Amino acid sequence: MPSKDADDEIEVRCPECDAVVRVTVAEAERTNKAKCPNGHEVPLAKALG
Ligand SMILES: [Zn+2]
Numbered sequence: 001m002p003s004k005d006a007d008d009e010i011e012v013r014c015p016e017c018d019a020v021v022r023v024t025v026a027e028a029e030r031t032n033k034a035k036c037p038n039g040h041e042v043p044l045a046k047a048l049g
Pocket of ligand 1: 014015016017018019036037038039040
């Protein structure tokens with residue numbers, strides 16, 4: 001059961017290694033990028049809808 005409001009996570013795929021990267025919406029909005037577990041930076045498009 002989801003019990004959090006502002007900590008929703010989104011999933012994106014790293015364009016370099018295709019790993020799934022999970023990032024909170026709050027962090028995505030703040031940084032506009034996510035960190036792939038393999039060290040790549042994943043730019044986040046405006047898909048936060
Ligand atoms: Zn990667």
